[in-house]
Amino acid sequence: MVLTGFRPRRLLVVVAVLFGVLAAGVAPAAAHAALTGSDPAQGSVVAHAPEQVALTFSEGVAMGNDSLRVLDPQGKRVDRGKLRNLCSGSVVKYGAGLPPGLPDGTYTVAWQAISADSHPVSGAFTFSIGAPSKTAAAVPQQQVGGGLVGALYEIARYLAYAGFVLLVGGAAFVVACRPAAARVRSVQRLVVRGWALLTGATLAMLLLRTPYTGSGKLADVFDFGGLQQVVMSKPGAALLSRLLLLAAAALFVAVLFGAYARLHAPDGTDANGTDGTGEAEDAEDAAKRRKDLTFGLSVGGAVLAAGLATTWAVAEHASTGLQPAVAMPVDVLHLLAVAAWLGGLAALLVSLYWGPPVERTAVRRFSRVAFGSVLALVATGTYQSWRQVGSWHALTDTSYGQLLLVKVGLVAVMVAVAGLSRRWTGRLTAAAQGTDRTERTEPTAAPADVQDVSNTSAPSDTSDTSDAEDAPAAEAAGFGGPADPARVAQLARQQAALATARKKRIRDADPVRRGLRRSVLTEAAVAVLLLAVTTALTTTEPARTAEAVKAASAGRSPDANQPRVLNVPFDTGGADGKGTARLDLDPGRSGGGNELRLRIADPSGKARDVPQVAVSFTLGAKKLGPLPVALRHSGTGHWTASGVQLPVPGRWQLSLLVRTSDFDQVTETRNVTID
Numbered sequence: 001m002v003l004t005g006f007r008p009r010r011l012l013v014v015v016a017v018l019f020g021v022l023a024a025g026v027a028p029a030a031a032h033a034a035l036t037g038s039d040p041a042q043g044s045v046v047a048h049a050p051e052q053v054a055l056t057f058s059e060g061v062a063m064g065n066d067s068l069r070v071l072d073p074q075g076k077r078v079d080r081g082k083l084r085n086l087c088s089g090s091v092v093k094y095g096a097g098l099p100p101g102l103p104d105g106t107y108t109v110a111w112q113a114i115s116a117d118s119h120p121v122s123g124a125f126t127f128s129i130g131a132p133s134k135t136a137a138a139v140p141q142q143q144v145g146g147g148l149v150g151a152l153y154e155i156a157r158y159l160a161y162a163g164f165v166l167l168v169g170g171a172a173f174v175v176a177c178r179p180a181a182a183r184v185r186s187v188q189r190l191v192v193r194g195w196a197l198l199t200g201a202t203l204a205m206l207l208l209r210t211p212y213t214g215s216g217k218l219a220d221v222f223d224f225g226g227l228q229q230v231v232m233s234k235p236g237a238a239l240l241s242r243l244l245l246l247a248a249a250a251l252f253v254a255v256l257f258g259a260y261a262r263l264h265a266p267d268g269t270d271a272n273g274t275d276g277t278g279e280a281e282d283a284e285d286a287a288k289r290r291k292d293l294t295f296g297l298s299v300g301g302a303v304l305a306a307g308l309a310t311t312w313a314v315a316e317h318a319s320t321g322l323q324p325a326v327a328m329p330v331d332v333l334h335l336l337a338v339a340a341w342l343g344g345l346a347a348l349l350v351s352l353y354w355g356p357p358v359e360r361t362a363v364r365r366f367s368r369v370a371f372g373s374v375l376a377l378v379a380t381g382t383y384q385s386w387r388q389v390g391s392w393h394a395l396t397d398t399s400y401g402q403l404l405l406v407k408v409g410l411v412a413v414m415v416a417v418a419g420l421s422r423r424w425t426g427r428l429t430a431a432a433q434g435t436d437r438t439e440r441t442e443p444t445a446a447p448a449d450v451q452d453v454s455n456t457s458a459p460s461d462t463s464d465t466s467d468a469e470d471a472p473a474a475e476a477a478g479f480g481g482p483a484d485p486a487r488v489a490q491l492a493r494q495q496a497a498l499a500t501a502r503k504k505r506i507r508d509a510d511p512v513r514r515g516l517r518r519s520v521l522t523e524a525a526v527a528v529l530l531l532a533v534t535t536a537l538t539t540t541e542p543a544r545t546a547e548a549v550k551a552a553s554a555g556r557s558p559d560a561n562q563p564r565v566l567n568v569p570f571d572t573g574g575a576d577g578k579g580t581a582r583l584d585l586d587p588g589r590s591g592g593g594n595e596l597r598l599r600i601a602d603p604s605g606k607a608r609d610v611p612q613v614a615v616s617f618t619l620g621a622k623k624l625g626p627l628p629v630a631l632r633h634s635g636t637g638h639w640t641a642s643g644v645q646l647p648v649p650g651r652w653q654l655s656l657l658v659r660t661s662d663f664d665q666v667t668e669t670r671n672v673t674i675d
Contacts, residue, residue, distance in 0.1 A: 034058040035123060038109070039095075039567070041671050042125035048666075049102035049129050051571055053079065053109055054086055054095035059320045061092060061113035061121070062233065068096045073105040073135040104130030114233070115320070120213040149211045149218055156208065160201035161534065166194025167249065168305045168336070169343010171256060175297050176369060177344065178351070178362035179290075182261035186354035187347050194343070195253055198308075199246050206230065206239045238315035245307045252297070252304060260297060263290045309335040322387050334380035338534075341373035342527045349524045374415060381411075388542040400540045403533055410530045417523045564588035566670050568656055574664030578603050581656055581668075583615070585644070590674050594644035596629055600637045600658070607637025612659040615641075617652045624648070626655065649674050 037056035040046050053070050063083055070079040079096040086093040094113075105128065112122040126135065170191035174181045181187040210226030211217050220226060230236035263286070309332040318324065318331035344366050351358050385404060395401035564585040571578045584597040596615065602608045618625030624647065631639040646652060651673050659665035 034121070035111075038125065038127075039569075039670075040127040043127065044669075044671050045128045045130070045132065046669060047130070049100065050098060051569060052084065052095040052097045053127075054093055054569075055109075055111055057092040057094075057113070057115075059092060059115060061094070061115055063094050063111075063113045067113055068094065068109070068111045070096060070098060071108040071110065071135075072102070073107070073133050075108075075135070078102065078107070102129060104128075105133035106135045108135060114213055114235075147216050149208060149216050152218075153205060153208045153212045156201045156204040158532065159197055160205065163194045163196070163198030163201055164308060164335070165339045165343040166190055166346055167198055167253075167343070168194075168301075168308065168339035169341070169345070170194055170347040171253070171301055171343075172305075172340050172369070173344040173347035173366060174256060174260075175294065175301060177348075177365040178359065179260070179264045179294070180359070181347065181351055181355075181362070182257055182264055184351060184355040186350040188257050190347055190350050191253060191256070195246065195249060199243070202239055202242050202246070206236065206243075209236060209239070234319075235315045238311045242308060242311040245304060245311070249304050249308070252301060255293075256297060260293055263293060305336055305339065306332055309339075318384075327384070327387060330380045330383055333376060334384065337373040337376035337380065341370050341377070342530070344369060345520065345523055345527060349520050352520060374411075377411070381408075400537065400542050403537050403540055407530065407533045407537065410526055410533060414523055414526045414530065417519055417526065564672050564674075566654065566672065568668050568670060570656070570658050570666050570668050572658060572660045572664035572666045574661050576602070577660045577664050577666075579608065579610075579658070579660075580605075581613075581658060583654070583656070585672070588672070588674060590646050590649040594646060596631075596641040596644050598631065598639040598641075600639075607635075609633075609636055610658055610660050611662075612657070612665070613639060614655075614657040616655045617646060618655065619648065619650050619652050621650055622648060625652075646674050 034057065035055055036058050039054040039056075040050055053068065055068065065081055065083050068079065068083060069077055072078045079098055082097065084095040084097065086095050106126050107129065108124060108126050110122075110124040112120070115121055170187065174187060174191070207221040207227070209230040210223050211220040213230075214220065214226065231240055310328070312335060313319065313328040313331040316331075318327040348358070348363070348366055351362075389395060389398075389401055389404065395405060564583075566583045566585075568581045568583065569579070570581060580601050580603075582599045582601070586595050586597070588594065598613060598615065600608055600610055600613065613631060615629040615631060616626035617629070618627070627645065629641045629644055631641050634640045651671055654670045654672055655667055656670075657665060657667045
């Protein structure tokens with residue numbers, strides 16, 4: 001089907017704007033570090049005021065002294081204002097100390113943190129001492145990372161990805177596939193605009209970082225104190241490093257479209273653009289210079305591209321979770337493959353629509369590069385999917401999994417369309433070979449629509465418009481007298497328009513090239529959607545984390561075979577009265593067959609014995625209990641019990657009594673959900 005009035009530029013702009021808005025609509029970004037537990041538990045009622053409030057997260061977070069606030073029933077802050085790092089091994093835990101003698105009532109815990117993959121997370125919950133009461137504390141309704149600031153930040157994130165793809169992929173297309181494109185203005189504009197887009201988006205993200213992770217007020221972009229703190233953080237350092245690399249990339253682009261472009265000037269000029277009729281450089285020397293500069297640009301460009309990709313890998317999903325030492329290099333390779341494919345596709349598209357005819361060898365080279373990029377994407381994408389999803393049901397039960405399925409579908413569509421483009425490329429090659437055979441048997445020239453740029457009979461043009469000024473014709477417009485400047489300019493514009501229309505008519509007369517252009521345009525349109533979905537994935541909670549949060553909110557482990565684990569700090573009030581009790585209830589199911597393991601440790605973590613410990617379970621909703629557990633001392637600081645009976649599922653209350661002397665003892669209570 002032939003499309004009349006077709007405007008590829010307009011279509012791409014509309015599609016990019018539409019899906020940029022959709023990607024921005026994902027904000028606020030889902031929390032990538034999730035609160036998986038708290039002590040006291042959310043909504044719980046404890047008999048005595050706890051020594052501290054502790055929060056447990058699914059991954060590493062950054063928190064300050066004001067990141068965790070505890071408010072009394074009147075809304076007054078009562079915590080000591082100093083954050084405690086309670087992390088141990090793979091457990092990410094922070095706490096804030098509370099003063100002794102807090103009155104009974106309902107207390108509000110408001111917290112805010114930055115996850116290890118640079119995304120902000122916040123929330124609030126309540127617990128009660130003695131008995132619930134009314135509270136005047138305001139619970140935050142809007143999470144950080146939302147509102148106008150969140151939308152602007154996500155738009156900047158999308159534009160940063162787009163700029164990276166255009167800059168890296170466009171430059172790679174020139175060096176690896178079509179060196180002559182270094183002199184094509186449409187390709188030059190594409191790469192330079194990619195650099196400008198990435199630089200501007202990075203600056204915007206750096207300035208928006210303070211309100212994005214804090215107050216949410218747009219005016220805070222001018223808070224230079226906050227900017228100083230941002231630069232000292234891991235995400236801020238990554239953004240600053242990206243700006244430094246972009247400064248080096250500016251020099252790379254200048255050489256690419258300067259000295260490199262001159263070295264690939266058409267025949268008849270030397271490397272400096274002068275006539276090659278007497279003082280031209282030796283052809284062998286010029287070839288050596290081209291080879292050396294190509295090698296230098298290839299190595300330097302690869303280092304810069306890998307460095308830019310690393311600024312994403314060290315500050316987002318790949319830097320946390322499972323196997324970060326493997327995930328970060330894989331993520332860098334994934335980003336480079338995306339840029340080589342999609343950015344090269346954009347460079348090929350603008351070359352096909354707004355430049356001189358593209359050589360068939362350049363199309364074939366890019367086809368091979370795209371095929372290798374797809375293989376790399378499949379390999380790295382499979383690993384990343386396993387790492388972030390973890391199970392088949394998470395693909396359909398979580399937002400991350402659903403977006404990942406959409407991304408896979410779009411990649412499949414792009415591969416199918418790319419296969420069509422390869423077919424057009426094969427036909428283009430066959431047509432050109434047929435033309436070569438005709439040229440060997442007939443003295444007539446081959447049609448211009450199947451010739452390469454190097455052998456076309458039309459004047460070679462490496463810009464978007466031809467030099468159509470015709471001075472004699474302009475002077476003739478004056479009918480022998482002084483030429484009218486307005487008339488001269490009008491005739492020049494008319495001749496330029498005629499020349500452009502003539503070139504377009506010759507270009508569109510070839511059905512093979514026309515089919516190739518339209519298939520490449522379709523690939524580019526799908527690539528815009530793919531980039532939007534990829535951006536949305538970076539702001540969506542990974543499926544593994546989402547499943548862990550669901551399990552934690554249900555009071556059970558994400559794996560039903562894992563035991564229920566409780567860490568209970570205690571203080572009996574006497575000498576050596578402080579310590580921590582760890583209780584493991586395995587498998588934590590209703591009925592018999594549960595095994596309870598108890599370990600008592602001093603503040604340094606060393607196991608210690610105490611005169612007495614006792615554990616019991618109560619299910620108030622069913623009026624069951626307290627059901628005591630017969631503990632057996634099995635070693636220093638260790639007690640065990642087998643065959644623990646919990647008759648029915650529900651939210652049971654565990655009571656732990658610890659006595660450290662004849663007069664000092666305390667009873668701690670915790671809620672645990674039994675399936």
